[in-house]
Amino acid sequence: xxxxxxxxxxxxxxxxxxxxxxxxxxxxxxxxxxxxxxxxxxxxxxxxxxxxxxxxxxxxxxxxxxxxxxxxxxxxxxxxxxxxxxxxxxxxxxxxxxxxxxxxxxxxxxxxxxxxx
Amino acid sequence: xxxxxxxxxxxxxxxxxxxxxxxxxxxxxxxxxxxxxxxxxxxxxxxxxxxxxxxxxxxxxxxxxxxxxxxxxxxxxxxxxxxxxxxxxxxxxxxxxxxxxxxxxxxxxxxx
Numbered sequence: 001x002x003x004x005x006x007x008x009x010x011x012x013x014x015x016x017x018x019x020x021x022x023x024x025x026x027x028x029x030x031x032x033x034x035x036x037x038x039x040x041x042x043x044x045x046x047x048x049x050x051x052x053x054x055x056x057x058x059x060x061x062x063x064x065x066x067x068x069x070x071x072x073x074x075x076x077x078x079x080x081x082x083x084x085x086x087x088x089x090x091x092x093x094x095x096x097x098x099x100x101x102x103x104x105x106x107x108x109x110x111x112x113x114x115x116x117x
Numbered sequence: 118x119x120x121x122x123x124x125x126x127x128x129x130x131x132x133x134x135x136x137x138x139x140x141x142x143x144x145x146x147x148x149x150x151x152x153x154x155x156x157x158x159x160x161x162x163x164x165x166x167x168x169x170x171x172x173x174x175x176x177x178x179x180x181x182x183x184x185x186x187x188x189x190x191x192x193x194x195x196x197x198x199x200x201x202x203x204x205x206x207x208x209x210x211x212x213x214x215x216x217x218x219x220x221x222x223x224x225x226x227x228x229x
Contacts, residue, residue, distance in 0.1 A: 004160075033216065042121075042206060042219035043161075050215070058216055090160055104149050104210025104217050108160035 002027050006091050006109035013081055014117050021076045021112045023091030031094040031102035032074040036060065036087040037111075043090065049074055050102070081116040088113050119144045123207045123220035130197055130227050138192040138223045140181075140207035148209040150174075150183050150190040151217070155204045164192075164205070197227045 004025045013019055025032065033048035035058075045058030049068040063085055065077040074093075078085060091109040094102040124139040142148065149168045153161040165174035170185035179194045190207060207220040 031215070035217075040221055042221045043217070044219075045216040048215055056215075092161075099212075101212060102215060104151050104208065105163055105166065106161075106217060108162070110158075110160045 002107065004091055004093055004107050004109040006089075006112045008112060009110065010113050012115045012117065015082055016080050019078050019081060019114075021078075021089055021091075021114070023074045023076065023109060024072050025074075025091075025093040025107070026072065027093060027095075027107065028071065029093035029107070030071070030096060032068070033058070033092050033094075033106070034064070034066065034074070034076050035090045035092065037090060038087050046076070046089075078114075081114075083116050086114060086116045119148070119209060119211060119214070119218050121207050121209055121218055121220040123205075123223055125221070126204075126224040128223060128225050130225070132199055132227055132229055133196045134227075136192070136194040136197045136201075136225065138205055138207075138225070140190045140192065140220060142188050142190065142207075142209050144188075144209055144211065146211060146213070148211050150181070151208045151210065152179070152181055152190070152192050153206045153208060153219075155206065155222070157203070161206065197225070199227045199229055201225060202227045 034046040035043040047066040049055045089112045092106040097103040152164040154164045165176040167174040167183035173182045204222045208217045
């Protein structure tokens with residue numbers, strides 16, 4: 001079954017304690033991305049990756065890091081989490097279009113709800 | 118910059134009622150337009166899409182037409198069901214930016 005898998009689904013942590021949210025897709029997609037969802041704001045892109053070792057910032061990258069060492073995995077790293085990073089996080093991947101680049105047809109994981117105290 | 122505005126919810130309807138959720142966009146260039154749906158406790162799923170002006174996207178009884186003259190992509194369904202209760206997001210994609218730009222979402226509640 002084609003899917004994007006995120007872990008953990010729920011996490012409560014404290015300010016400053018490093019954490020990693022893993023994301024894995026089994027569709028051989030080149031493009032992957034992280035979004036955060038906050039009430040009234042919709043979803044906003046944190047980082048994206050066009051392929052292995054190719055990553056770039058989205059609209060709200062501050063306080064986050066990513067890596068793309070393998071095609072299937074795209075972890076999100078919070079080096080020193082703060083309360084304003086309390087949010088619902090989604091990983092997504094995309095088919096490539098006819099031109100070879102990503103399209104807006106994203107496959108989303110089920111989300112990771114993070115609370116930073 | 119590019120942006121999406123959609124009507125605030127919640128929208129509460131009785132089963133079999135007609136649904137419209139308004140969505141307008143601002144974009145430089147020619148975006149692709151999407152509706153995504155989020156059921157409780159789940160991730161977002163693509164509902165329908167349109168890639169150019171006058172295209173109509175449709176799926177599961179939902180429809181939306183890409184109107185360039187009014188910069189709109191309103192979602193409609195002729196007869197909603199309780200199972201349609203969810204949050205609906207309008208979004209645009211520009212090939213040059215490699216991201217979906219989402220509206221704030223509209224919660225739909227359908228009562229039996």
